[in-house]
Amino acid sequence: MPRVIAIKVVKKFYLTQKFVFWPCYFLLYGFEKCFFTHFLLNSYKKFTQKELSML
16 A cells, blocks of 8 residues: 555656656747847847948
């Protein structure tokens, strides 16, 4: 009986941790990705503006 309870507790803990972990991971990853893309776009815009002003 205690073994079944232990398994249930571990399962519940794992599931809750998983549901806490994944959204945080995706939020962080998504934020980093968005920030990086934003940075790239900004530098690209600056570069093209410089190129255009040189022409």
